[in-house]
Amino acid sequence: MAARAIAAALQLGLIDRLASTAEMAMENVASAIGAPAVGAHALAELLDGYGVVRLRPSGVSLTERFREALEFREYLELRLRFADLVWPDIQALFPFLLCSIPEFMARSRVFDLFRYDRCLTVNAEALQSARRWTELTTGLTRYEAPAALGRVDLGGVGDFLDLGGNTGEFALQVCRRSATTRATVVDLPVVCELGREHMARTAAAEEADRIRFLTADLRTNWALPQADLVSFKSVLHDWPEADAIDLLRRGAGQVRPGGRIMIFERAPLDLCRHRFTYAMAPDLVFLHFLRPAAAYVDTLSALGFQSIETFTVELEVDFHLILATRPI
Ligand SMILES: C[S@@+](CC[C@H](N)C(=O)[O-])C[C@H]1O[C@@H](n2cnc3c(N)ncnc32)[C@H](O)[C@@H]1O
Incomplete structure (x- = not known):
């Protein structure tokens, strides 16, 4: 209410x-x-x-508190929009969400919105339909990114590779913080096209010059450049665990010796500690895909990555920020 x-x-x-x-x-x-x-x-x-x-x-x-909150009006409206979109699924399908995620996904409206399979061929209809969900991901990332990037030393990052980097908002924020970084955003063709539009609208010319979009389907195509910093931001939870670990292994392979990998992902929900709010509905539908940091840390450790650090970043729910260095 x-x-x-x-x-x-x-x-x-x-x-x-x-x-x-x-x-x-x-x-x-x-x-x-x-x-x-x-x-x-x-x-x-x-x-x-x-x-x-x-x-x-x-x-x-x-109230004074709400005047302060209004500074984040865009974020507030976005969270309302996203939650409004998801709640009908929770109201209609909660037992499915708990018991059978394939059945929930098959019936839900929200999973019908995030149709990556409709992002392979660029045409007016595909752009229109992807715009509806990329507005949500872009808006969330605009406000989530500072919480992660405030903890990452970007000094010495020449090349940055953002895998599943969507419309480039995360890359833009990296480039704003680090004037000598060049970013490559990898995503599906339709999403890259929307990313170019997003850059034209929001980035300064000098920033846009340092951000390029590379279309690739990460299920099959890993002909990608190496980088000093490779990131997965809110990407791995889209995949079943075995696929997510495979993606992570491949992403780790793109890190130059001496470079780092960064994972920024929602942690498993702690529903005893956090009072569940209306705005958390979109987090709830990913319940089955939110993993403890160890799922990713163990993989990086097995690949020989060093100086592995894990931070908990508290936003509407806890996020893991994992950083690890590839040995020289
Ligand atoms: C949940 S979104 C997160 C986007 C972005 N990193 C962010 O945090 O705003 C997942 C991203 O992965 C991309 N993606 C999904 N399947 C992909 C694939 N097979 N190859 C490349 N990118 C893919 C989607 O298009 C989307 O941009």
């Missing part, structure tokens, strides 16, 4: 109106959102209960 109340307040323009004023009288709230007094009051009371506004006899004002 908190999500619904916040989404309605955003959609009805109430949040914008409140953000630009210290306080609004209740009758002005009602006319601003085009609601009868009872509807406006219900919304204001709910928002007060959720700490979004303070409702006083004189009127309604945004």
Whole structure:
């Protein structure tokens, strides 16, 4: 209900109106959102209960905490959109999600959205359909990337290879932090095309010059350049464990001697410690694919990687950040 109340307040323009004023009288709230007094009051009371506004006899004002949260408005709206998309699946199919992931996947709307098999041939329909999910992944990565990259020393990273790098948002953030890094983003053809559009829209010319997109199907094509830093960001959880380990082995093979591999992935959900919120719905549907760090660390260790470090990064759920160096 908190999500619904916040989404309605955003959609009805109430949040914008409140953000630009210290306080609004209740009758002005009602006319601003085009609601009868009872509807406006219900919304204001709910928002007060959720700490979004303070409702006083004189009127309604945004709380300081929500004003601070509004700095991340784009992220807030994105998480609402993603959760709204996933909840119908959870409501209709939760027993399948718990008991039979193939049956859940076959019936769910969300897995029908992330159709990588429709990203192999570039045409208007494929671009349109991939745009719907790459907007979500790009938006999440915009806000998740700083939490990982703040802990990674990018000094000495000449070439960066981002495997399953989507629209290049992660690579862009690497290049913004490291002025001498050149990035190669590897992804499926349709996604690379959307990535070029994303760069044209969001990157400075000098940044876009350092980011190139390379189309490859990582199930079959590993004719890729080597790099000083190779990353898998939110990629391995898309694959069954044996395939994910195979991908990781191959990705590790792209690291130059002395270079590093970086894995940034959601950790298994800890549903006792974290109160499960509405916004966590998209994490829940990957329940079966979120693995302990050891699943990847053991592989890197067996490949002879050294200085293996694992950090826990707390976002809406815990993420693993794993860094390891290929011996010279
Ligand atoms: C969950 S998304 C994560 C994207 C990005 N790393 C991020 O964190 O925003 C997984 C990415 O893997 C890509 N992918 C899936 N199957 C692939 C394949 N066979 N070859 C190359 N890329 C693939 C998808 O197109 C998508 O961009």
